[in-house]
């Protein structure tokens with residue numbers, strides 16, 4: 001079935017976008033093919049993020065995301081944001097950007113964009129989560145020709161959709177476990193807390209384990 005859908009969506013040849021977000025001192029950004037306007041009044045825009053992506057884990061805790069619409073000349077940017085992961089490289093070290101609402105990066109080379117204030121998040125148990133946002137700002141420049149799926153067929157996604165930690169194969173100490181003793185949050189170091197949040201995010205759960213005094 002997925003091959004049949006693939007051949008259909010290949011023919012539709014949708015325009016690609018690049019989503020950015022910031023939260024908890026982290027920035028994230030990835031290429032998305034799954035995005036669309038989804039309400040007229042009020043105007044809403046939806047996008048789908050893979051639970052495997054660093055960007056998803058950042059967006060889970062973000063109030064705002066920015067959707068940049070890629071131009072035909074943006075193949076290099078698409079390769080950076082669609083072909084590498086923020087888990088391994090700092091993409092924002094390799095492009096020009098400035099902080100937007102809630103710290104969500106504006107990519108200065110990508111002027112066609114919408115700013116979304118997150119309204120809802122929908123997890124139906126599949127490998128992508130739908131984020132719906134109220135459109136707070138829109139910017140469009142003349143002579144914009146979208147970069148389409150067909151022009152990015154040479155880019156291998158930085159994370160495959162199934163490439164994520166799941167509770168069955170990961171526990172707090174990284175070993176498979178059938179026992180779940182209570183966790184003393186105050187005793188956890190930041191890296192361990194971040195790791196547990198990532199594991200929860202991999203299953204679609206927004207869990208903030210930061211102690212009350214950590215801002």
Ligand SMILES: Cc1cc2nc3c(=O)[nH]c(=O)nc-3n(C[C@H](O)[C@H](O)[C@H](O)COP(=O)(O)O)c2cc1C
Nearest residue numbers: 031032033034049050053054055082085086158159
């Ligand atoms: C053409 C193309 C379309 C993609 N569409 C989506 C998408 O709709 N949603 C998504 O979450 N990831 C999508 N990806 C995958 C991410 O962009 C890719 O795995 C990225 O490296 C993730 O980076 P991150 O881990 O820093 O978030 C797409 C990648 C490509 C090349």
